[in-house]
Amino acid sequence: MFFKRKKKKKIYVENEINDDKHVSSTLNENISYIKEKYNYTDDLQTRYFKYNDNDAVIVYIDTICDAEIIQNGLLSPLNSNTIKPIEEIITIPDVKTTIDLNKAINMLNKGICILIIEQENNLYLINSSKPINRSPDEPISEKVVRGSHEGFVESIDININLVRKRIKSRQLTVKYKEMGTEENNKVALLYMNDLVDPNILKIVEKRLNDVSSDMIFTPGFLEEFIEDKPFSPFPQTLYTERPDRGMAHLLDGRIILMADGSAEVLILPITFFAFFQTPDDYNSRVFTATVYRFLRLMNFIISISFPAFYIATIAYHFEIIPNDIILLVKNSVEGIPFPPLVEAIIMLVTIELIREAGVRLPTPIGQTIGIVGGLIIGDAIIKAGLISNVMVIIIAITSIASFTIPSYEMSNSLRTLAYPFMIAAATLGFVGIVFLSLFIAKHLCKLESYGKPYFAPFAPFHLTNLKDTFVRFPNWMFSKRPLDANPKKVKKQSKNRKWDNNDS
Template identity: 60%
Template sequence: MKEKRKTKEFNYKEEVVPLEQKDIYSNIEENFEYFQHSFNYSSDLKKREINYNGKNGIILYLETVVDTEKLKTDILTPLTTKKNIPLELLISSAELKKTNNLNQAVSKILYGMSIVFIENENQVYMLNSSKIIERSPEEPTNEKIVRGSHEGFIENINTNLFLIRKRIVNRQLTIRYMELGEESNTKLALVYMEGLADSSVVKEVERRLSFASSDMLFSPGYIEEFIEDNPFSPFPHTLYTERPDRAMSHLMEGRVIIFADGSADVIIVPVTFFVFLQSPDDFNTRVYTGSFFRLLRLISFFISLTFPALYIAIIGFHFEVIPNDIIVLVKGSVEGIPFPPLIEALIMVFTIELIREAGVRLPTPIGQTIGIVGGLILGDAVINAGLISNFMVIIIAITAVASFTIPSYELSSTVRLLTFPLMVAASTLGLLGIVIVIMFIVAHLCMLESFGKPYFAPIAPLDISALKDTFVRFPIWQLNKRSRDLNPKKILRQHDTRGWDNQNE
């Protein structure tokens, strides 16, 4: 029997274990040789000799991660033109550090630091000269909205944190850095509101991240699988977003956000099932419009989940529920089709998934062409060939369109996967099979947790007050309290914001 891995208590306040101490050599060339050996004599490790205040010195840097123009203007020019000035006052860089540990200098040079050695000095100077290449924070293509902010996260973690700091000007906004990946050394940032987020959740997130000992962790997808509660559940346990405004709203609810350097997606934890059906546009429009579209997404979820299965059950077991005016059309459509309804549905669903996948992987202009060819020509061809009934094509088309209304790509993928067991159950037991599978799904949702918080809240456990922002949304001025399922430190979100309406003139 495989021994269960022992867990350890993680204290987020404990100090980071320092690198192994390696004293600086008295000879500059020996220090250079140590760097060359540390980087396996890599060709991008460069050396520049200097003379500072009558002393010989060298500057070491990796040309692949250093901005050579910044290196020249901020470091080389001051060192070679100005004399008799302490180096700490000479260099204008805000990130000037000193160390007597060669291993620490080797580690910092990977992040774009330039390392300065001066003869007869027992310390080394580390100066920031990193290269910054980034795109502008444009609106994410997969999270477009009608109104509101049109900024999006990019692949630079510092820019992403700036976008959060710009929106939440509050001393309680806390950022904790971590490094994961034993070989990749990916920089992470845990962001939360100290006065709102549950301390146990913050500690639990950091504890789980501390156990991620993979060689590389370069994307949120890797991180998610290491920290989610139930990795074999079809439902997502973390919410992805590229929108700073959406991330800000979840921070103000008491959630924790994980940023990873090199990725425009951030991870939001803990989450509930209904979070995946919400969109920033819900609060950017009037209350009736926002509530209508949120309710429409919930209805679309059930349509995309059960529509093909319902059609199979009705055609195979419950033909009598079809109205008399339509029964002749349905009978004429399915008559002569060589496949049973289940095989028809499977063929069409697989075809839709093929078209969807091809549209995503191909370049944008070709992907749009594939969608037109697959949706029109291929659908018309299979009907004319008598292989698929026209009613089945309509059902699958409605199902596909309904799945597109779900804001979360992860939940949309889950719905498409759960369609298959529902269709099999419908072809075996009819409506009874559908009810049984749905009962299992609901029971599974009630059992799930996200970092110790109920996944199906506020339905299970039932919280009447939280229903104001679940299926529909109440006016913002009535949403005075935060959801209790997150156990926030501060329940009250706002006071009576329409108190002016109650005052007598």
């Protein structure tokens, strides 16, 4: 009771076998050792044949390897030609050799087959993975009217290919890392070597090296291990499934983090205003893009404070309602058994339930649930006298405003922030809204994304970077890169409209 018990240290055993074990001269000993390490799994296959009068065997996992590649690219050439070296006989380009049996065993899970020849010390590792990939179609969550309609897929090699197809530069650097003690998933860091800040790169690499988890199957799973403030309501990394968007951020000196098996990539470091930008902004007319950019930022305020403003007005500041509509509001509120705060919570929870049901159900049924459910429930709840019709309008506008945010993560965060604002409004009225707004503003100013200011270019203030925040200036005026990522080269381009001054 009086002494603290010492906590037992948990020992994590990695899936990979790291001890060196040389190849045995006996073929059966090698096969027995491999089968034992794989617990005699049924999908571990062996193909025996003769090579130069010696017994040989190919070991592979048939569920992830392509049998046609093994037959046509490996077995057939070996059976027809026994004079040349094996590296010249095999038609598969990716062939490596090793003397470490454990290293070869670790490669089986990655679609590698092992060629073992009796009386030889070398093992041949041949890539025979089965290609199962979908086409790079446009992402559902990031559709655009004008511009590229390609999207990332679940293969990290294809995703890197989509980026390299757009950035044909030697400075584009890719760094691979194996993560997850059980999964051993491949993670890639992409950056422009002549633009990225070495300090940011060092921070990201250090945080990745410190991650100790048995599985890293998506970038989102990895995000919580490496972001600055995991308990902040605001996302500190930007998700995207668009190669053109990733390319634009790479050329601004940022880093892309992608994981094999996920179509989403992470862009870091990022600022608050990047979540309100879309590729359509840069493919549209300047005034059109500016209007819609400004509307999105206004919807940020509406989605978190509009219900709170209504609650504070009804509960504490009824006198600010114009005389022309005060009777309409009074008649709507009379007879409602719940206070405005409970009304708003009921409606917001109902909207979230309908939205969640629409997402989880199949697409045709989900659309029906969203439309019919919203109409029926909204009409029934007003006729029953449980919720005022003004509150239904307020919550509907708030929900539509949150859905216009381009980033799904930011949209969810804003809907979550609406609840503390409503509680503050029901407690202290407008004073509560002001205090909570100041707290959120302070939090945004202090927040960092991988060591860089999250609320740039306002904190710290950079006048030149305001060209791409509330408004969108013409593309030819972006002569400098944003300073929030601290790129090595600040100059982006020269003014490309010099002809305009000389035009007579």
